[in-house]
Amino acid sequence: MPAILGIALVVTMLLGVPIAIAIGVSTMAALMAGGIPTTFLAQGAFTSVDNFPLMAVPFFILAGTLMETGGLSQRIVNVASRLMGNVTGGLAIVTVMACMFFAAISGSGPATVAAIGGIIIPSMIKRGYGRDYAGAVASSGGSLGILIPPSIPMIVYGIVGNVSISSMFIAGIIPGILVGLALMLVSYIIARKRGYTGSGEKFSLAELGKAVWEAKWALFAPILILGGIYGGIFTPTESAVVAVVYGMIVGLFIYKELTWKDLPKCFINAALTVGAVMIILGTSTAFGRLITMYQVPQAVASLIGGISQNKYVVLMLVNFLFLITGTFMETLSQVIIFTPLLLPVVTSLGVDPIHFGILLVMGAEIGFLTPPLGVNLFVATGIAKVSLEEVSKAVIPFIIALFAVIVLITFVPQIALFLPQVLAK
Incomplete structure (x- = not known):
């Protein structure tokens, strides 16, 4: 049955079937071959979304849409421009910096590329930056x-x-x-090599202060969201609802760039994204339960155990696996499928589940930048009006930098575990 499951998945993806449907078809094929009622798929899909913490997903997607339309992303870009826009490759560094700020609001890679890249990429092109470079910077920063x-x-x-x-x-x-920081360093090195200069404006503490004051409500958003979670005021799920309400209030009544007429469009865009996510989540959950039922994780553990019992060797093998699967598997699919498959394996070797989770998310992060799936690349190419092939080549140095950080965190787990351990005391 596991063989049928794997073969059906590979064949459907090679045929170009959307990943959510491919996972569903392969699950259904294995169920029928094994004589298991096909209602297993429907039940798995339903129970996967009938989960209180999962409610955070649609709300964070909606919050990102509202904040992008409401002018919060533009003000974040203004602050980053005043801070780093005058150095070599300044706009590229500003892009990464602004993506870091917006990431603390949206929780989504493609949403971050669209919100920040839509503002900065046209400015980079006007300043003489290459379209491929501009798209690559926004794609990697959005991850x-x-x-x-x-x-x-x-x-x-x-x-x-x-x-x-x-x-x-x-x-x-x-x-x-x-x-x-790694992406900023790569941006600077390439910009210096290509001769991309900064804005030419001298750094002004007064102008920076003015930009920060104008963006105070945008900059306060991640403080409110994360501070509320870590302060025990509300749960991650409740924080997503807080983010939506905050984004609406700031956009409608403070910045006044979000109008009542914009709300239906924001809700529709968010709903379309949420719908796609939930379909993937439903079929992937049923798929994950099926491979667990057939004891595939135990087989994988035996296979990996035959290669090495050293947890760092195993983690590096897993990192390379994520690098490969990221080219054709959607982020949430990777998380849902590989978590039950590999988490028992690595924890049996003494790997902290939080450490493994960070490596898994970072591996999925690279998947945003690797074609043919490469969602961030597609978003950036649309904004920069450049071919996928050109951006794919330009993004390679950024992928190398990202993978280097993954390797560092693999061998130095305290980088990821330090803050959780400190705050748990």
């Missing part, structure tokens, strides 16, 4: 949307792996900052 908390994949990992979502959020802070 931080699922690493810096709040994060939708972290919420799903917490549900599937029975791991504290709040601890996962805390663990993502330092790795997120490290990845952001």
Whole structure:
């Protein structure tokens, strides 16, 4: 049955079937071959979405849409521009920095690319930056949307792996900052090589202060969301609702860039995204339960155990697995399928579930940047008006930098575990 499951999945994906449908078809094929009632798929899909913590996903998606339309992303960009816009490759560094701020609001990679890239990519092109470079910077910066908390994949990992979502959020802070710094360094090196200069405006503390004051409500959003979670005021699920209400109030009544006429469009866009996510989540959950039923994790554990019992060797093998599967598997599908498959294996070797969760999310993060799936790349190419092939080549140095940080965190788990351990005391 596991063979039928795997073969059906590979064949359907090679035929170009959407990942959610491919997972559903392969699950159905295995159920029929094994004589298991096909209602198993429907029941798995229903129970997967009948989950209170999962309610955070649609609300965070809606919050990101409202804040993008309401002008919060523009003000975040203004602050980053005043801070770093005058250095070599300043707009590229500003892009990554702004993505880090917006990631602390949206929890989504593609949403971060759309919100920040839609503002900065046209400006970069006007300043003489290459379209491929502009698209690559925005794509890689947008990938931080699922690493810096709040994060939708972290919420799903917490549900599937029975791991504290709040601890996962805390663990993502330092790795997120490290990845952001690595992407800024790569942006600077390439910009210097290509001769992309800064804005030419001298740094002004007064102008920076003015930009920060104008953006105070936007900058307060991540403080409100994350501070409320870590302060025990509300749960991650409740924080998503708070983010929606806050985004509406700021957009409608303070910045006044979000109008009542914009609300239906925001709700529709969010609903379309949520619908796609829930379909993937439903079929992937049934798939994950089926492979657990057939004891595939135990078989994988035996296979990996035959290669090595060293947890670092195993983690590096897992990292390379994520690098490969990210090219054709959607982020949530990876999280839902690999969590029950690999979490028991790595924990048996002494790996902390939070450490593994961060590596899993970071591996999925690379999947945003690798075609043919590469969702972030498709968003960026549409904005930069450049071919996928050009952006795919330009993003390679950023992928290398991201993978280097993954390797570092693999061998130094305290980078991810330090804050959760400190705050747990």
